[in-house]
Amino acid sequence: MTFSWPKNFYSDGIHGQLRRNPTKPDLGWLVSTKPARVAGVFTRNTFPAAPVQIDQQVLRSNQPVHAIFVNSANANAFTGATGLANAYETQKLVANKLHTTPAEVLVVSTGIIGEQLPMEKIRRGIERLQASAPLNLAKAMLTTDTTTKTAQVTQADYQISGVAKGSGMIHPNMGTMLGFIATDVTIKQGLLQQLLRELVDVTFNQITIDGDTSTNDTVLVLANGDDWQAEIKAGTAKYEAFKADLHQVLKTLAIAIASDGEGATRLIDVHIMGARHSASAQRVAKSIVGSNLVKTAVFGADPNWGRIIDAIGNVGEVFEADQLSIAINQVPIIVAGNAVANEGAATQAMQQDTIVITVDLGLGTEQGQAWGSDLTYEYVHINAAYHT
Amino acid sequence: MTFSWPKNFYSDGIHGQLRRNPTKPDLGWLVSTKPARVAGVFTRNTFPAAPVQIDQQVLRSNQPVHAIFVNSANANAFTGATGLANAYETQKLVANKLHTTPAEVLVVSTGIIGEQLPMEKIRRGIERLQASAPLNLAKAMLTTDTTTKTAQVTQADYQISGVAKGSGMIHPNMGTMLGFIATDVTIKQGLLQQLLRELVDVTFNQITIDGDTSTNDTVLVLANGDDWQAEIKAGTAKYEAFKADLHQVLKTLAIAIASDGEGATRLIDVHIMGARHSASAQRVAKSIVGSNLVKTAVFGADPNWGRIIDAIGNVGEVFEADQLSIAINQVPIIVAGNAVANEGAATQAMQQDTIVITVDLGLGTEQGQAWGSDLTYEYVHINAAYHT
Numbered sequence: 001m002t003f004s005w006p007k008n009f010y011s012d013g014i015h016g017q018l019r020r021n022p023t024k025p026d027l028g029w030l031v032s033t034k035p036a037r038v039a040g041v042f043t044r045n046t047f048p049a050a051p052v053q054i055d056q057q058v059l060r061s062n063q064p065v066h067a068i069f070v071n072s073a074n075a076n077a078f079t080g081a082t083g084l085a086n087a088y089e090t091q092k093l094v095a096n097k098l099h100t101t102p103a104e105v106l107v108v109s110t111g112i113i114g115e116q117l118p119m120e121k122i123r124r125g126i127e128r129l130q131a132s133a134p135l136n137l138a139k140a141m142l143t144t145d146t147t148t149k150t151a152q153v154t155q156a157d158y159q160i161s162g163v164a165k166g167s168g169m170i171h172p173n174m175g176t177m178l179g180f181i182a183t184d185v186t187i188k189q190g191l192l193q194q195l196l197r198e199l200v201d202v203t204f205n206q207i208t209i210d211g212d213t214s215t216n217d218t219v220l221v222l223a224n225g226d227d228w229q230a231e232i233k234a235g236t237a238k239y240e241a242f243k244a245d246l247h248q249v250l251k252t253l254a255i256a257i258a259s260d261g262e263g264a265t266r267l268i269d270v271h272i273m274g275a276r277h278s279a280s281a282q283r284v285a286k287s288i289v290g291s292n293l294v295k296t297a298v299f300g301a302d303p304n305w306g307r308i309i310d311a312i313g314n315v316g317e318v319f320e321a322d323q324l325s326i327a328i329n330q331v332p333i334i335v336a337g338n339a340v341a342n343e344g345a346a347t348q349a350m351q352q353d354t355i356v357i358t359v360d361l362g363l364g365t366e367q368g369q370a371w372g373s374d375l376t377y378e379y380v381h382i383n384a385a386y387h388t
Numbered sequence: 389m390t391f392s393w394p395k396n397f398y399s400d401g402i403h404g405q406l407r408r409n410p411t412k413p414d415l416g417w418l419v420s421t422k423p424a425r426v427a428g429v430f431t432r433n434t435f436p437a438a439p440v441q442i443d444q445q446v447l448r449s450n451q452p453v454h455a456i457f458v459n460s461a462n463a464n465a466f467t468g469a470t471g472l473a474n475a476y477e478t479q480k481l482v483a484n485k486l487h488t489t490p491a492e493v494l495v496v497s498t499g500i501i502g503e504q505l506p507m508e509k510i511r512r513g514i515e516r517l518q519a520s521a522p523l524n525l526a527k528a529m530l531t532t533d534t535t536t537k538t539a540q541v542t543q544a545d546y547q548i549s550g551v552a553k554g555s556g557m558i559h560p561n562m563g564t565m566l567g568f569i570a571t572d573v574t575i576k577q578g579l580l581q582q583l584l585r586e587l588v589d590v591t592f593n594q595i596t597i598d599g600d601t602s603t604n605d606t607v608l609v610l611a612n613g614d615d616w617q618a619e620i621k622a623g624t625a626k627y628e629a630f631k632a633d634l635h636q637v638l639k640t641l642a643i644a645i646a647s648d649g650e651g652a653t654r655l656i657d658v659h660i661m662g663a664r665h666s667a668s669a670q671r672v673a674k675s676i677v678g679s680n681l682v683k684t685a686v687f688g689a690d691p692n693w694g695r696i697i698d699a700i701g702n703v704g705e706v707f708e709a710d711q712l713s714i715a716i717n718q719v720p721i722i723v724a725g726n727a728v729a730n731e732g733a734a735t736q737a738m739q740q741d742t743i744v745i746t747v748d749l750g751l752g753t754e755q756g757q758a759w760g761s762d763l764t765y766e767y768v769h770i771n772a773a774y775h776t
Contacts, residue, residue, distance in 0.1 A: 046701035047709055078697050078709060080725060113694025114727050215698055292680070293771055300772030306501025309466050310603055313434035321435055321466060337468060339502050377765050383681055384688025 003134050003150045006159035006184035008033045008224050012132045013140030016125030018073035018111075018118060026072045027125040028140030030163075030180050031098065035064030036224035038106070039193040041200045043217035049077035050087035051107040052216060058106055062189055066104040068180055068220055069094045069126070072143050072165075075176065076109040076117050077215035086117045093126045110143055110165065110176040110216050134161070141165035141178055144382060145260050151252035153245040157230070158185045160242075162249045166207075166257030177204060179219040179253050185242060186225030187232040195243060196221050203250040206286060206370040207258045221246075254371060258289075261373025262382045266298050267354045272368045274360040280317055281361075281368025287311045288357060289372030298355050299374035303346035305333045308357060323362030329355060336362070391522050391538045394547035394572035396421045396612050400520045401528030404513030406461035406499075406506060414460045415513040416528030418551075418568050419486065423452030424612035426494070427581040429588045431605035437465035438475035439495040440604060446494055450577055454492040456568055456608055457482045457514070460531050460553075463564065464497040464505050465603035474505045481514045498531055498553065498564040498604050522549070529553035529566055532770055533648055539640035541633040545618070546573045548630075550637045554595075554645030565592060567607040567641050573630060574613030575620040583631060584609050591638040594674060594758040595646045609634075642759060646677075649761025650770045654686050655742045660756045662748040668705055669749075669756025675699045676745060677760030686743050687762035691734035693721045696745060711750030717743060724750070 005011060013028035040059050042052050058065060069090060076083050087107055095102040109117070138148035142165050149164040162181035200219055232242050259267045270288045275281035288294055291311040297304040305326055312319060322337035329349035332340045349355075355374075393399060401416035428447050430440050446453060457478060464471050475495050483490040497505070526536035530553050537552040550569035588607055620630050647655045658676045663669035676682055679699040685692040693714055700707060710725035717737035720728045737743075743762075 044704065045698065046703070046705065046707050047697055075694075078694065078727075080709070113697060215701060296768055296771035299768065302772065306463070306466065309435055309501060310433065313603060315434070316432065317434065319434050322468065339466075375768060375771075377768050380684055380687065380763060380765050380768060383684030383763075384690065 003138075003152055003161065005134050005161050005182055008184060009182045009222075010131035011134050011137035012129045013136030013138070014125060014128055016071070017121050018071060024142075025136055025140035027122070027129065028070050028137040029094065029129050030068045030137055030182060030222070032066055032182070032222055032224040034224045034226060035066065036222035037187060037189040037192055038065045039189065039196040039221045041196055041204075041219045043214055045215045047078055047215050049075055049109060049216045050079060050083040051076055051109045052218060053084065054087050054091060055106045055108070055218065055220070058103060061103060063103060065106055065222065066100045067094055067098055068106045068108060068222070070108040070110075070137070070141055070178070071117070071122065072141055073111040074109060074115055074117050075111045075113050075216050077113045079114065079116055082116055086119055089119060090117070090122055090126070093123055097126055097129065106220060108178060108216070108218050110141065110178055113215060134163075138163040143176070144262055147256070147260055149253055149256035149260070151249040151256070153248055155245065158183060158225070158242070160245055160249045162253050164253035164257055166260065176214040176216040177219075177257060178217070179204065179250070181219075181221040181246070181249060183221070183223050183246075184225045185223050185232050186227050186230055187223050191232070191234055192221060192223055195246065199243070199247050199250050202282070202369070203247065203254040206282060207254050207289075207372060258371035258373055261379070263376040263378030263380070264373030265376055266352075266374045268295070268298055268372045268374065269354055269356045270370045271356065271358045272361065273358070274362045274364060275366040275368060276364040278366040278368055280315075281366050282370065283315050283317070284312055284359065284361070285368045285370035287315050288359070289370045292375055295372065295375035298350065299376045301347060301350040303328055303333060303343060303350055305339070308359070312359065319361055320363065325360040325362065327358045330358070391526075391540060391549065393522055393549050393570055396572060397570045397610075398519035399522050399525035400517045401524030401526070402513060402516055404459070405509050406459060412530070413524055413528035415510070415517070416458050416525040417482065417517050418456045418525055418570060418610070420454055420570070420610055420612040422612045422614060423454065424610035425575060425577040425580055426453045427577065427584040427609045429584055429607045431602055433603045435466055435603050437463050437497060437604045438467060438471040439464055439497045440606060441472065442475050442479060443494045443496070443606065443608070446491060449491060451491060453494055453610065454488045455482055455486055456494045456496060456610070458496040458498070458525070458529055458566070459505070459510065460529055461499040462497060462503055462505050463499045463501050463604050465501045467502065467504055470504055474507055477507060478505070478510055478514070481511055485514055485517065494608060496566060496604070496606050498529065498566055501603060522551075526551040531564070532650055535644070535648055537641055537644035537648070539637040539644070541636055543633065546571060546613070546630070548633050548637050550641050552641035552645055554648065564602040564604040565607075565645060566605070567592065567638070569607075569609040569634070569637060571609070571611050571634075572613045573611050573620050574615050574618055575611050579620070579622055580609060580611055583634065587631070587635050587638050590670070590757070591635070591642040594670060595642050595677075595760060646759035646761055649767070651764040651766030651768070652761030653764055654762045656683070656686055656745065656760045656762065657742055658745045658747070658758045660747050660749065662711075662750045662752060663754040663756060664752040666754040666756055668703075669754050670758065671703050671705070672700055672747065672749070673756045673758035675703045676747070677758045680763055683760065683763035686738065687764045689735060689738040691716055691721060691731060691738055693727070696747070700747065707749055708751065713748040713750065715746045718746070
C-alpha cells in the first residue's frame with residue numbers, strides 16, 4: 001500500500017541546504033487545508049528546545065492549527081533567546097506562506113544541539129515548500145535513521161496516517177523521537193489529547209527509559225474532520241475502534257524506531273505476562289530492553305538469561321524467583337524458577353532478526369510490552385563520530 | 389608501596405579449577421585472627437544471590453566474624469534451594485578449616501548467573517587455602533577485570549587496606565562489584581555500619597546507577613582492633629580522621645573500578661558544583677557518567693556538549709540554562725549559558741586518559757562527583773561474547 005495522507009492534508013520535504021548532502025531532504029511540512037484539532041506530547045527534559053516551548057504554547061491556547069513545519073540537522077536546543085526568536089520567526093514565515101496566523105503553526109527541529117538555525121536557509125526553504133509525495137516529509141525528518149517510518153490505517157469512514165523519526169538508540173535517551181499523525185476524524189481537542197497521552201505511554205514511551213528524553217522529542221496528532229454529527233465521543237464503540245486504530249499506528253511507528261536503532265542488527269520485543277499491575281509489567285519490560293548487557297547479549301546471539309533476571313530484579317519490586325518463567329523466541333529457558341537445559345535451541349532461536357523475550361512473572365494477570373534494539377560495534381561507531 | 393593487610397589479617401588466593409585458565413586464581417579468603425566487627429552493604433537487586441542472603445543473616449546477628457571466603461567464575465545467583473544449601477555448605481567448610489563457627493564466616497561469589505557451584509572443587513579449594521601474598525586475593529576476585537584493585541592508608545596507630553573487583557561497565561548495573569576492606573581500629577559494629585553506608589553513597593554508589601545493582605554486589609569492612617581504650621567514637625577528632633581515611637580507600641577502589649571499565653580507554657570524572665543540594669549534584673554527576681551518548685563521545689574524543697546538557701536535563705530537576713557553565717579538562721565550553729568557541733582546544737583536551745567534566749549549575753554551593761568509563765567497540769565485544 002502506498003503511503004498517503006487522509007483527505008485535506010498534504011506535505012512536502014525538500015533539501016534546504018541545512019545538510020551538505022543534496023540527496024537528503026532537511027525541511028518539510030504537513031499542512032491541513034482545514035482547521036485541525038491538535039494533541040501533543042513533548043519531552044520531559046529540563047531544557048526543552050525552543051520549538052518545543054513554542055508548540056506547548058500553541059497547545060495551551062486550545063485552538064485549531066494548520067501546519068507542522070520540521071527541519072532536521074539542527075535541533076535549535078540550548079540556543080537561548082536567539083534560538084527562541086528564530087523559532088518564532090520560522091513559525092511566522094510558515095504562517096505567511098500559508099496565509100494563516102503564527103499561532104496556527106507548529107514548529108519542530110531535530111539535529112545537533114547548541115547551534116543557531118541558519119535562518120537564511122530556513123527562509124529560502126520555506127519559500128519553496130509546496131505539496132509532494134508524502135514520503136518526502138518522512139525523509140526530511142530523518143537524522144541517523146536508515147529508513148523512513150510510516151504507518152497507516154484506512155477505514156470506510158476515516159484514515160489515520162503517521163510518520164516518525166527516531167535514531168533508534170540502544171539506550172534511548174537523547175536520540176530525538178518525532179511522530180506526526182494526521183487523521184480526518186472529528187474529535188474534540190481535549191479528548192484527542194487524553195487519548196494520545198494514554199497511547200503514547202504504551203507505545204513511544206515503551207521504547208524510552210522514563211524521564212530520559214531528548215530536548216526535542218515531540219509527538220503531534222492533527223484531526224481535521226468537521227462533521228460534528230459524526231464526532232467521536234468517549235465511551236462509544238466508535239471511540240474504541242478509533243482508539244484501537246490509533247494505537248496500531250503509534251505502535252507500528254514505535255516499533256519502526258526501535259528496529260532502526262543506531263547500528264542495530266536485531267529488534268528486541270519484550271512481553272511481560274503474569275504481573276500484579278500493568279505499570280509493573282511495563283517497568284519490567286523497559287528494564288530488560290534498557291539493559292546494555294541484555295542488548296550486547298542479543299547482538300552476540302547469546303541466551304544469557306542471567307542478564308534478563310538481573311534486569312527484572314533491578315526494577316526494585318518484589319518478585320518470586322520460583323514463579324518466574326522466561327522464553328526466548330518461544331524456547332523455554334526458565335520454567336517456574338528452574339533453568340531448562342535448552343542452550344542449543346536458545347542459541348539457535350537468537351539467530352533471528354527479532355528476539356521476542358517472554359517473561360511470565362507468575363503473580364497476576366497483567367501484561368506489558370517494550371521494544372529495543374541490540375548494542376553493536378556500529379552503535380559505538382556512529383556515536384563516537386557524530387559531532388566531528 | 390607494597391600492598392599489605394593490617395595486623396592480625398592474612399589472605400590467600402588460589403586456582404581452584406573453577407576456571408580453565410590455570411594462571412587465574414578463582415578462590416580466596418581474607419582471615420582475621422582476632423574477632424572482627426563487620427559492616428556490609430549489599431545489592432538492592434530483587435534476586436540477591438545465595439551468598440548475599442547468608443551474609444545479610446550474619447550481619448543481622450551483630451556478632452564478630454573471622455573470615456570472608458570468595459570465589460569467582462560462578463555467582464551462585466538464581467540457583468534456588470540447592471544454591472542456598474551450597475552457600476551454607478561453603479560457609480561450614482571454611483569454618484571447619486579455621487576451627488570457628490559458620491556464623492563467623494562470610495561467603496561471596498561472582499561470575500555467571502544460574503549455574504550451581506561445583507562443590508567438589510570448592511571443597512578441595514578450601515582445603516588448600518592458607519596465607520600468601522595479599523595480591524593473590526585481589527586476583528582471585530577478578531572476572532573480566534584487567535587489573536587488580538587495591539588501596540591502603542597507613543597511620544601511626546592504624547592501617548586500612550582494601551581490595552576490590554568490578555568489571556567496570558559502561559552502564560554499571562550488573563557488572564558485579566565487590567570490595568573487602570580490613571582495618572585494625574577498634575570500633576563498634578553499629579558505628580562502622582553507619583560510616584560504611586554514608587561513604588559508599590559518595591564512592592561505590594557514584595559509579596552505579598541508583599537501584600541498578602547486580603545480584604551479588606557486596607562491600608564488607610572488617611575491623612579487628614580490641615583496644616577499647618582507643619575505641620573510635622562518633623563525633624571525635626579521631627573519628628573524623630578515620631572517616632577521611634576510609635573515604636580515601638573506598639574512593640580509590642571505586643575509581644579503580646571505573647577506570648577498568650570493560651573495554652574502557654578513558655576514565656570519566658564528573659565534578660558538579662553550584663548545586664542547591666548535594667543529592668542533586670550527585671544525581672546530575674551520575675546522569676552524565678551514565679549516558680551512553682556521553683560515553684561514546686568521550687571514546688571518540690568528541691567535545692559534544694549537547695549530550696552533557698541533555699544528561700543534566702534528564703535528571704528531571706529545575707535548572708537555569710543561563711546559569712550553567714561546563715568545562716572539559718579545564719577548557720571552558722559553556723560559560724553562563726553561552727557556548728564558547730573553543731572546539732579545537734576542547735578536542736585537544738579530550739585526547740587525555742582522564743576526562744574531567746566540570747559542571748557549575750550556578751544555583752548554590754553544593755558539590756557532587758561520579759566516575760565512569762567510555763563506551764567502546766571492546767565493551768561490545770566483551771559483552772557480546774561473555775557467556776558462550
